[in-house]
Amino acid sequence: MHTKYLNIKAFSLLLTSLLVLSLCLACSSPPPSRAVLVVHGGAGVLDRAKMGPELEKEYRATLAAALRAGHAVLSQGGSALDAVSATILPLEDSHLFNAGHGAVFSAEGRCELDASIMDGAGPRAGAVTGVQSVRHPILAARAVMEKSEHVLLSGAGADAFAKEQGLETVSNEFFHTERRRRALEQRLADDKHGTVGCVALDSAGHLAAGTSTGGMTAKRWGRVGDSPIIGAGTWAQDGVCAVSATGWGEYFIRGAIASNIAGRMRFGGLSLEAAGSQAIHKELTERGGTGGVIALDSKGRFTTPFNTPGMFRGWVTLEGQVTVKIWKGE
Numbered sequence: 001m002h003t004k005y006l007n008i009k010a011f012s013l014l015l016t017s018l019l020v021l022s023l024c025l026a027c028s029s030p031p032p033s034r035a036v037l038v039v040h041g042g043a044g045v046l047d048r049a050k051m052g053p054e055l056e057k058e059y060r061a062t063l064a065a066a067l068r069a070g071h072a073v074l075s076q077g078g079s080a081l082d083a084v085s086a087t088i089l090p091l092e093d094s095h096l097f098n099a100g101h102g103a104v105f106s107a108e109g110r111c112e113l114d115a116s117i118m119d120g121a122g123p124r125a126g127a128v129t130g131v132q133s134v135r136h137p138i139l140a141a142r143a144v145m146e147k148s149e150h151v152l153l154s155g156a157g158a159d160a161f162a163k164e165q166g167l168e169t170v171s172n173e174f175f176h177t178e179r180r181r182r183a184l185e186q187r188l189a190d191d192k193h194g195t196v197g198c199v200a201l202d203s204a205g206h207l208a209a210g211t212s213t214g215g216m217t218a219k220r221w222g223r224v225g226d227s228p229i230i231g232a233g234t235w236a237q238d239g240v241c242a243v244s245a246t247g248w249g250e251y252f253i254r255g256a257i258a259s260n261i262a263g264r265m266r267f268g269g270l271s272l273e274a275a276g277s278q279a280i281h282k283e284l285t286e287r288g289g290t291g292g293v294i295a296l297d298s299k300g301r302f303t304t305p306f307n308t309p310g311m312f313r314g315w316v317t318l319e320g321q322v323t324v325k326i327w328k329g330e
């Protein structure tokens, strides 16, 4: 009798432990969320109080609209490349982001724009740096990839190429905004964020990435950041991952951060999340760099590591569910 009672007690204890264990496992490892497209709108020392609720709402709405534009392409069977362009176009036209209209000023008071795009299926890539009259630098980067035998075109030559390709050109004043003018005049260190980028995965399993920026406020001497540098600011490789970076470009170039993440996965066997985390939280941070990346693998797993107080970011699932975040810990 006594033994039987003990057996029952042991059995119920075992059951309880199993239940607790499975509950713990369920809590600590939620099913990984998947996305077909991830976007960023720059990382930096964002201050919520300074931004104010109205502007925050506008940022969120603009990012959500861009995500929906990219999702519309994918849901109709379009390519990851087309989805990346479709997502970046409205962000380049928005005054909120440091890309296209809304780009930061150089020390000479001009807007000099950089962009790059990469098709993981090729791999193929195209980029422009220092363009001053192409309304949509991301389209110029794409034209370099698709219509020339080059990867990177610069300055007046890149502007002329884009015009020859029939892309829309505007006067440099089109890019000028009051907010960025103030940032130049006051050399506002905290108002230089807003680079935009996108990574996408299409139904054929192809990955693509693109990045577009005005660079850094008050840049001089033809300074070029990471955004138009394939491997530093942008990377896409089918079967591995697609990455777009934002932050202090010089550090991303020195660490070849975007391709570095793919390398950690390919040669180090790391997951996308571990590779992204090591590249940003270890390598970039230990060297004193600031910023973040968005990265997506060919299974739709994604990660958005950054070491700044905020990074404008968002993603959309296959079903079209949109999420937008700005702050750390959000």
Ligand code: ASP
Residues within 6 Å of the ligand: 042, 043, 192, 193, 194, 195, 213, 214, 215, 216, 224, 225, 226, 227, 245, 246, 247, 248, 249, 250
């Ligand atoms: N990475 C860009 C650059 O260095 C700037 C940024 O992302 O904020 O030009």
